[in-house]
Amino acid sequence: MQDALFYIFAFLTLVFGFLVIANPFSRNPVTSAMFLVLTIVSLAGLFVLLHAFFLAAVQVLVYAGAVMVLFLFVIMLLDLKAEERRKIKALGVGGGLVSVGAILAIFLSSLLHTPLGATESPALEGGTVQLGKLLFTEYLLPFEIVSVLLLVAMVGVVLLSKKELK
Amino acid sequence: MTIGLEHYLVVSVLLFCLGLLGVIVRRNLLVIYMSLELMLNAANLALVTFSRFTNNLDGQVFVFFVITVAAAEVSVGLALIVALYRKRQTAHVEDLTTLKL
Numbered sequence: 001m002q003d004a005l006f007y008i009f010a011f012l013t014l015v016f017g018f019l020v021i022a023n024p025f026s027r028n029p030v031t032s033a034m035f036l037v038l039t040i041v042s043l044a045g046l047f048v049l050l051h052a053f054f055l056a057a058v059q060v061l062v063y064a065g066a067v068m069v070l071f072l073f074v075i076m077l078l079d080l081k082a083e084e085r086r087k088i089k090a091l092g093v094g095g096g097l098v099s100v101g102a103i104l105a106i107f108l109s110s111l112l113h114t115p116l117g118a119t120e121s122p123a124l125e126g127g128t129v130q131l132g133k134l135l136f137t138e139y140l141l142p143f144e145i146v147s148v149l150l151l152v153a154m155v156g157v158v159l160l161s162k163k164e165l166k
Numbered sequence: 167m168t169i170g171l172e173h174y175l176v177v178s179v180l181l182f183c184l185g186l187l188g189v190i191v192r193r194n195l196l197v198i199y200m201s202l203e204l205m206l207n208a209a210n211l212a213l214v215t216f217s218r219f220t221n222n223l224d225g226q227v228f229v230f231f232v233i234t235v236a237a238a239e240v241s242v243g244l245a246l247i248v249a250l251y252r253k254r255q256t257a258h259v260e261d262l263t264t265l266k267l
Contacts, residue, residue, distance in 0.1 A: 006169045010177045017181050017204055021188030021197070029196045036200050043207055050174070050218045052226055055210075055233075062233055067203070067240050074244045075196055078251050096190035100183050107179045116171045124218055126226045139227050146234050153238035160245040 002049060009045040016042060029075045033068060040064045052126035174215040182208035195247055195257045199240070206236050 016039040020032045040063045047056035135143055181204060188201025210229045217225025251257055 003169050006173065010173070013177065014180055014184070017184045020204060021184055021192060021201055029194060029200075032197050032200055036203065039204065040207065043211060046174070046177070046211060047214055050214050052214045052218070052229075055214060055226055055229055058230065058233055059210075062237055063203075063207075067237055070240060070244055071196070071200065074248060077248065078196075078257055080194070080196075080257060092193075093191050096187055099190065100187045103186065104179065104183045107183075108176075111172060111175055111179070124221050124223065126214075126217070126223065130223055131226055131230065134223055134227055135230070142231060146231055149235065150238055153242050157241050157245040160242070160249050 006046070006049055009042050009049065012042040013039055013046065029080055030072065033071050033075060036071075037064050037068050040068070050126075051124060054126055054128045054131050171215060171219045175212060178208045178212040178215065181205075181211065193259050195250075195259060198259070199243060199247070203236065203240070206232065 016035045019035040020039060023031055023035070025031075040059060044056040044059040044064075047053075047059060185201045185204030185208060188204065189198050192198055192201065210232055213225045213229045213232070217223060217229075247257060250262070254261065256262070
C-alpha cells in the first residue's frame, strides 16, 4: 500500500512539475501556477509518507496557500498577454537540455556509486510536538533570526511597492 | 521491493532538474520564479528524506527554515518584478538588456 502510494505521488509530482515548465497546450503563467500548486500538494503527500506530518501541513498552508496566492495575484496584476506570442528559441532549449542532462548524469552516477546504508525506515515521527520542542530549545536563536528576516522582507516589500521608486 | 532512500532521492533529483530546465529555458520572469520554487521544493524533499532515514529530526527543522526563507524571498522578488513592470512594462528577460554591453 505504502509503495503504491509512493509511486503515485512521485509520478504526480514529476508530471505536474513538468507541466509547470513546459505545458504543451498553454504558455500562460496562470496555468503554470496552477500546476505548481498541484506539484506542491503531491509533494505534501510524499512528506506524509515520510512521516513529516507537520511539514506536510506547512507545505500546503504556506506554499499552496500563501505563496501561490501571492504569485497568482501578481500574475493577474501584470498584463501578460504578449507573453504567449513569444517563440522559444531552439538554441536555448538545446543548450538547456544538454546542461541539465549533464547535471542529471552527475547526480545519478554519484547516487549509483554511493553506498546507501540506511534503507530501513526507523520510527521517527515529525509531528508538531517533536518539531516544536526542537524548534524552541535547540533552534531558538535561528528561529528568532528568521523572525527578524521576515520583518526585513516586509519592510523591503513596502519600500519597493512605493509609487515612485528612487 | 520496498521503498528506500534512493527512491526518494531520485524523485528529488528529477524535480531539481526540471526546475533547473525551467530556469534555463523559459523566458518569463514569473515562470522562472516558479521553477526556482520547484528547485527549493526538491531540496526540501531530499532533506526530509535524509531526516527520516538517519533518524534525526534536524533535517525537518531545516526544511521549516527553508520554507520561511522561501516565503520571504518570494515576497521580495515579486515586489521587485512589479516595480520592474511599472518602469519597463515587461516581465520578459529578453527585454531587460540594460546592462548588456
